[in-house]
Amino acid sequence: xxxxxxxxxxxxxxxxxxxxxxxxxxxxxxxxxxxxxxxxxxxxxxxxxxxxxxxxxxxxxxxxxxxxxxxxxxxxxxxxxxxxxxxxxxxxxxxxxxxxxxxxxxxxxxxxxxxxxxxxxxxxxxxxxxxxxxxxxxxxxxxxxxxxxxxxxxxxxxxxxxxxxxxxxxxxxxxxxxxxxxxxxxxxxxxxxxxxxxxxxxxxxxxxxxxxxxxxxxxxxxxxxxxxxxxxxxxxxxxxxxxxxxxxxxxxxxxxxxxxxxxxxxxxxxxxxx
Amino acid sequence: xxxxxxxxxxxxxxxxxxxxxxxxxxxxxxxxxxxxxxxxxxxxxxxxxxxxxxxxxxxxxxxxxxxxxxxxxxxxxxxxxxxxxxxxxxxxxxxxxxxxxxxxxxxxxxxxxxxxxxxxxxxxxxxxxxxxxxxxxxxxxxxxxxxxxxxxxxxxxxxxxxxxxxxxxxxxxxxxxxxxxxxxxxxxxxxxxxxxxxxxxxxxxxxxxxxxxxxxxxxxxxxxxxxxxxxxxxxxxxxxxxxxxxxxxxxxxxxxxxxxxxxxxxxxxxxxxxxxxxxxxxxxxxxxxxxxxxxxxxxxxxxxxxxxxxxxxxxxxxxxxxxxxxxxxxxxxxxxxxxxxxxxxxxxxxxxxxxxxxxxxxxxxxxxxxxxxxxxxxxxxxxxxxxxxxxxxxxxxxxxxxxxxxx
Amino acid sequence: xxxxxxxxxxxxxxxxxxxxxxxxxxxxxxxxxxxxxxxxxxxxxxxxxxxxxxxxxxxxxxxxxxxxxxxxxxxxxxxxxxxxxxxxxxxxxxxxxxxxxxxxxxxxxxxxxxxxxxxxxxxxxxxxxxxxxxxxxxxxxxxxxxxxxxxxxxxxxxxxxxxxxxxxxxxxxxxxxxxxxxxxxxxxxxxxxxxxxxxxxxxxxxxxxxxxxxxxxxxxxxxxxxxxx
Numbered sequence: 001x002x003x004x005x006x007x008x009x010x011x012x013x014x015x016x017x018x019x020x021x022x023x024x025x026x027x028x029x030x031x032x033x034x035x036x037x038x039x040x041x042x043x044x045x046x047x048x049x050x051x052x053x054x055x056x057x058x059x060x061x062x063x064x065x066x067x068x069x070x071x072x073x074x075x076x077x078x079x080x081x082x083x084x085x086x087x088x089x090x091x092x093x094x095x096x097x098x099x100x101x102x103x104x105x106x107x108x109x110x111x112x113x114x115x116x117x118x119x120x121x122x123x124x125x126x127x128x129x130x131x132x133x134x135x136x137x138x139x140x141x142x143x144x145x146x147x148x149x150x151x152x153x154x155x156x157x158x159x160x161x162x163x164x165x166x167x168x169x170x171x172x173x174x175x176x177x178x179x180x181x182x183x184x185x186x187x188x189x190x191x192x193x194x195x196x197x198x199x200x201x202x203x204x205x206x207x208x209x210x211x212x213x214x215x216x217x218x219x220x221x222x223x224x225x226x227x228x229x230x231x232x233x234x235x236x237x238x239x240x241x242x243x244x245x246x247x248x249x250x251x252x253x254x255x256x257x258x259x260x261x262x263x264x265x266x267x268x269x270x271x272x273x274x
Numbered sequence: 275x276x277x278x279x280x281x282x283x284x285x286x287x288x289x290x291x292x293x294x295x296x297x298x299x300x301x302x303x304x305x306x307x308x309x310x311x312x313x314x315x316x317x318x319x320x321x322x323x324x325x326x327x328x329x330x331x332x333x334x335x336x337x338x339x340x341x342x343x344x345x346x347x348x349x350x351x352x353x354x355x356x357x358x359x360x361x362x363x364x365x366x367x368x369x370x371x372x373x374x375x376x377x378x379x380x381x382x383x384x385x386x387x388x389x390x391x392x393x394x395x396x397x398x399x400x401x402x403x404x405x406x407x408x409x410x411x412x413x414x415x416x417x418x419x420x421x422x423x424x425x426x427x428x429x430x431x432x433x434x435x436x437x438x439x440x441x442x443x444x445x446x447x448x449x450x451x452x453x454x455x456x457x458x459x460x461x462x463x464x465x466x467x468x469x470x471x472x473x474x475x476x477x478x479x480x481x482x483x484x485x486x487x488x489x490x491x492x493x494x495x496x497x498x499x500x501x502x503x504x505x506x507x508x509x510x511x512x513x514x515x516x517x518x519x520x521x522x523x524x525x526x527x528x529x530x531x532x533x534x535x536x537x538x539x540x541x542x543x544x545x546x547x548x549x550x551x552x553x554x555x556x557x558x559x560x561x562x563x564x565x566x567x568x569x570x571x572x573x574x575x576x577x578x579x580x581x582x583x584x585x586x587x588x589x590x591x592x593x594x595x596x597x598x599x600x601x602x603x604x605x606x607x608x609x610x611x612x613x614x615x616x617x618x619x620x621x622x623x624x625x626x627x628x629x630x631x632x633x634x635x636x637x638x639x640x641x642x643x644x645x646x647x648x649x650x651x652x653x654x655x656x657x658x659x660x661x662x663x664x665x666x667x668x669x670x671x672x673x674x675x676x677x678x679x680x681x
Numbered sequence: 682x683x684x685x686x687x688x689x690x691x692x693x694x695x696x697x698x699x700x701x702x703x704x705x706x707x708x709x710x711x712x713x714x715x716x717x718x719x720x721x722x723x724x725x726x727x728x729x730x731x732x733x734x735x736x737x738x739x740x741x742x743x744x745x746x747x748x749x750x751x752x753x754x755x756x757x758x759x760x761x762x763x764x765x766x767x768x769x770x771x772x773x774x775x776x777x778x779x780x781x782x783x784x785x786x787x788x789x790x791x792x793x794x795x796x797x798x799x800x801x802x803x804x805x806x807x808x809x810x811x812x813x814x815x816x817x818x819x820x821x822x823x824x825x826x827x828x829x830x831x832x833x834x835x836x837x838x839x840x841x842x843x844x845x846x847x848x849x850x851x852x853x854x855x856x857x858x859x860x861x862x863x864x865x866x867x868x869x870x871x872x873x874x875x876x877x878x879x880x881x882x883x884x885x886x887x888x889x890x891x892x893x894x895x896x897x898x899x900x901x902x903x904x905x906x907x908x909x910x
Contacts, residue, residue: 008281099761101762102764109748110780
C-alpha cells in the first residue's frame with residue numbers, strides 16, 4: 001500500500017478515540033432526547049386518557065418529534081464542529097509541540113512531503129464526512145427506535161426529507177440538493193486548504209510568519225468576497241452579468257486553491273523547520 | 275490489510291452513507307400533475323405555466339404545472355438557482371431574455387425595463403442622470419444608447435435637460451420612436467411634486483428637438499399629493515403609439531407627530547399619443563375604479579387599453595381603443611359559475627387572451643377566454659398522473675395560485 | 682561521504698551557522714564537539730532537511746538531499762520522535778511500514794539487547810529507556826550513515842555503557858556515524874574524527890589518531906587549546 005494511504009490511516013488511527021467519542025456523544029444526546037420526548041408525550045396522553053376516557057389522540061410522526069427536540073440534536077453537532085475546527089490546527093501543531101516531536105519522523109519519511117499535507121487534509125475530510133454519514137445512519141436508527149416505542153396505531157409515517165427539513169442543522173449540513181452539498185463542502189475544503197497553508201507559513205517563518213499567515217488568509221478572503229460585493233451581483237445595472245461575476249469568483253477560487261496547495265507543498269519541502 | 279480496517283471501514287461508510295442519502299433523495303419522486311384539456315384548443319394553453327405548491331409533505335414544495343406535466347423546484351438545481359437568481363427579475367421576461375441573448379454586450383449594465391425601446395431597426399436604451407455640478411446646482415441629463423440592429427453600430431447621446439427647476443431626480447417611464455424622433459417620457463421630481471415631460475430627441479444628431487410638459491390640469495390641494503404613473507405597452511419589444519398616464523391624488527392625514535396616512539382621493543387616466551402629441555382624458559375611467567374593488571389591472575396592448583377586474587367572483591374586462599377614442603366589446607360580469615367552477619383564483623391578461631385560474635371542488639382549472647367576446651377558447655384542469663386510487667387524495671395536496679404566460 | 686559545504690544559516694538576523702564546511706566518511710565515527718548553542722544540532726537537522734539553510738550545500742555520496750536520502754541516512758535526535766500514545770511495537774511497525782531498509786530482525790535484536798518491553802507505551806518510558814528505544818529506531822534501519830544528536834546526555838551510567846557497547850558492535854561497523862556531544866567522556870576512544878565548533882563556526886577539524894600519534898594529544902587536549910585561546 002502506498003505511503004500516502006498509510007499516512008492517512010496513521011492520522012485516522014491517532015484520532016480514533018476522539019472521533020468515536022464525538023459519535024458517542026451525538027448518539028447519546030439524540031437518542032435520549034428522542035426517548036425522553038416520546039415518553040413524556042405518551043405519558044401525558046395517558047394522564048389525559050385517565051381523566052377523559054373518551055378522548056382521541058392525534059398521531060405522532062417522527063419528523064415532528066425531531067422538530068421539537070432540534071436543540072438537543074444540534075448541541076452534539078456543534079460540539080463536533082468545534083472539536084474538528086480545533087483539530088484542523090492541532091493536526092499540525094501536535095506534531096511540533098509536546099515531549100516528542102513527531103514532525104521529525106514525518107519529515108524524514110522516504111516519501112514526498114506533500115503526502116504529509118495530503119494525508120492530514122484527507123484525514124480531516126474523513127472525520128467530517130464520517131460524522132455526516134454517522135448522523136445519517138443515526139437518523140435511520142432513531143426512526144427504528146421511534147417505531148419501537150410508539151404504539152403502532154399512533155405512528156404517522158414520515159418521509160426522510162421531512163426529517164432533514166425538521167432540523168435547521170441538517171438542512172445546512174446535509175442539504176437536499178447534491179450540488180449544494182458539493183458547493184458547500186467545496187468551499188469548506190478550500191477554507192481548510194487556505195488554513196493549512198497559513199499554518200505552514202507560520203511554521204516556516206515563526207514569529208514573522210504569524211503576520212504573513214494572517215495577511216495570506218486576509219488576501220484570500222478578500223479576493224473571494226470583493227468581486228461579489230463590488231461587481232454588483234445584486235444590482236440590475238451592473239456591467240457584468242451574474243453568471244459572469246460567478247465565473248470570475250470561481251476562477252479566483254480555482255487560482256487560490258491551486259496557489260495554496262502549491263505554496264503548502266513548497267513550504268513543506270523547502271522552508272519548514274522543526 | 276487488517277491493520278487498516280478502521281480506515282477502510284470509515285471510507286466505505288462515508289461513500290455508502292452519503293451516497294445512499296443522495297441516491298435516495300434523487301429517487302424521491304413527488305406526485306406528478308398535468309394540465310389536461312377539458313374542452314377547446316390545447317394550443318391556447320401551450321404557453322401557460324401554473325405555479326403553486328404541493329402540501330403532502332411537512333414543508334410545502336413549490337411546483338409548476340403545465341400541459342406537459344409538473345416540475346418541482348427541488349428537482350431543479352438549488353445551486354444554479356441561487357446563482358442566477360440575482361437579477362433574474364430583469365431577465366425573467368422572455369422579451370428581455372431574447373434581448374440579452376441577441377445583444378449581450380449592448381444590454382450590459384442596462385437594468386430598467388421601461389427604458390428600452392425595440393423595433394426592427396433600432397434598440398434604444400435611455401437613462402436619466404442627475405448630478406450636482408460645480409455651482410452646486412443639479413444637472414439633469416438623459417443618456418441615450420442606440421443600437422442599429424442592421425449594422426450593429428452603437429451610438430451614444432447625452433442630452434442636457436437641466437433648467438432652473440432643479441430636478442432632484444428623474445425617471446424614464448417610456449421610450450418610443452416616431453420616424454426619426456426619439457420620444458422619452460420622463461417623470462421629473464421637483465421638491466414634493468412631479469411632472470411628466472415628453473422629450474423629443476433627434477435620432478440622427480442627438481439634439482433635443484422639443485420638451486413638452488404634459489399638462490394634465492389636475493391640481494393638488496392642501497394636504498394632498500399627486501402621484502404620476504405610466505401604463506406602457508405590454509410587450510416592451512414592440513413599438514406603440516400611445517402611452518396611458520395615471521394621475522392619482524392622495525390625501526394626507528396626520529396620524530401622529532411623525533407619521534401620516536395616505537388615502538386615495540381620485541385617479542384619472544389620460545392617453546398620450548407620441549405621434550400627435552395629443553393628451554386626452556379618458557373620461558370613461560374617471561374616478562371609476564376607486565369605487566370598486568382594488569383588484570383591477572390596466573394593460574396597454576398597441577392601441578387597446580384593457581381593464582381586467584375580478585369582482586366578487588366575476589370577471590369584467592373593458593376595452594378601449596385609444597386611436598378611435600371609443601369603447602370596444604369586452605366581457606361583462608362573467609361569473610365562476612358561468613365558467614362551470616366554484617370560484618376564481620387569479621386572472622391574467624396577455625395579448626388578446628384572458629387567462630383565468632378557477633377552482634372547482636377545490637381542483638384547479640384553467641380557462642382561456644377571448645378578450646373581445648369572452649368565448650371560452652380552452653378549458654383544462656389539473657390532473658394527477660398516477661394510479662386513480664390515489665388521485666383524490668393527491669389532488670387535495672395540490673394548490674395552484676398563479677398564472678404565468680410566456681409570450 | 683556526507684559533505685557539508687559553506688553552510689550558513691541565520692535566524693532573525695543572528696547567525697546561527699556561518700560558513701560551515703566538513704565531511705563525515707563512511708566507516709568512521711565523526712564527532713561534532715562544542716558547548717551548548719554552538720550549532721551542532723542545527724547542522725544535523727539541516728543535513729536531514731529539517732531546518733532550511735540560507736547558503737551552502739549538503740551532499741550525501743555526492744547527491745543533494747531528496748526523499749531517498751532518508752533511506753540512506755538515519756537520524757537519532759536527542760529526544761523521541763514517536764507519538765506518545767503508541768506502544769513500542771507499534772512504533773517499530775510504523776518504521777517497518779515506511780522504510781524499505783527497515784530490518785525487523787535487527788530491531789528485535791536491539792530490543793532484546795536493551796531489554797525493552799514491546800508492549801509498553803512510548804509515553805511511559807523513562808528518559809534512559811527512551812534513549813535506548815530511540816537507538817533501536819535509528820539503528821534497525823539498514824542505512825549507510827547514522828546521525829546522532831547527543832546520544833549520551835542525561836542518561837544514567839549503565840545505559841551509557843550499554844549504548845557505548847553498541848558503538849563498537851557490528852551494528853555500527855561499516856556505517857558512517859556523525860554524532861554531536863558537549864562532553865566527550867567515555868566515547869573518546871571510539872571517535873575517528875573530531876570537528877570542534879564554537880559560536881556557529883568550525884574551529885578545528887582533525888583526525889584523532891593522527892593527532893594522537895603525531896602530537897601526542899587527546900581530543901580533550903585539543904579542546905582545551907581551542908577554548909582557552
